[in-house]
Amino acid sequence: MDGSRSEMSEATPRPRRTPRRRSAPSSPKGNDAPRRSAPTKAETALLPAFEGLGHEQIHVPATRTECMDAVEQVIAAGLGGFDTEAKPTFKAGQKSDGPHVVQFALADRAFIFQLHRKECEKAAAVLIASGKVLKVGFGLKNDHGQIRDRLGIALSPVLDLDQVFRKLGYTRQIGVRGAMGALLKLGFKKSKSITTSNWAAPELRPNQLLYAANDAYAALKIMEALQRDGHLEP
DSSP states (O other): OHHHHHHHHHHSOOOOOOOOOOOOOOOSTTOOOOOBOOOOHHHHHTSOBOOOOOGGGEEOOOSHHHHHHHHHHHHHHOEEEEEEEOOOOOSTTOOOOOOOEEEEEOSSOEEEEETTSHHHHHHHHHHHHOTTSEEEESOHHHHHHHHHHHHSOOOOSEEEHHHHHHHTTBOSOOHHHHHIIIIIOOBOOOOHHHHTSOTTSSSOOHHHHHHHHHHHHHHHHHHHHHHHTTSSOO
16 A cells, blocks of 8 residues: 555656736726826926915904804805814824814815814814715825814715825825826925924914915815816716
8 A cells, every 4th residue: 555655646746736826906996097106296396386375365263253154155165175284293102182273175265263262163063064065185084083082073074085096096195285296287385394383373374374275275176177187076
């Protein structure tokens, strides 16, 4: 028995194993777009500047009447560019108590809600939770968490444009600057000194207001361009 087994093993070649093919990463459902990369910061700096909202188009409600009027205008529009700002943290493990600012941008104006004002916090919460207002922005996952922690509500409904660009073949989170350069061929300047400034200040500086308003406004303009090019339904 032992000898016959040995002869069989020598006479009969073992079948060769066929290497298993690794399946290619699946594309997003319904998407055959080629892989794309967003323009770099240096590349977008060479593009014509995006002309956003001016100071006269930026409203900072403070009173109950002003807040109610802002809420009515945003709800009437049905959608708005959306973003939040929070005072930065600089210590490891320190948790932000933001957002401190919530901004909504419409076609020709923006509203900046400073949440240390109780009436503004209430107004922003109404809009954030309103099913009548589509919130359009970039990287809204972080906003979801902060809003839930501070206000105890959900940010909904939303259109996260990072996800739209991912379906178009962009492999990394593109952000507003990259999207503006890729789609509109315009440069969108983001100053680190402003992004890391004190957003919990009682009164925001003019350059903070411009930045906050146009961060939200740019998202709205990019959404409109995506619709124009057939990437989003109107």
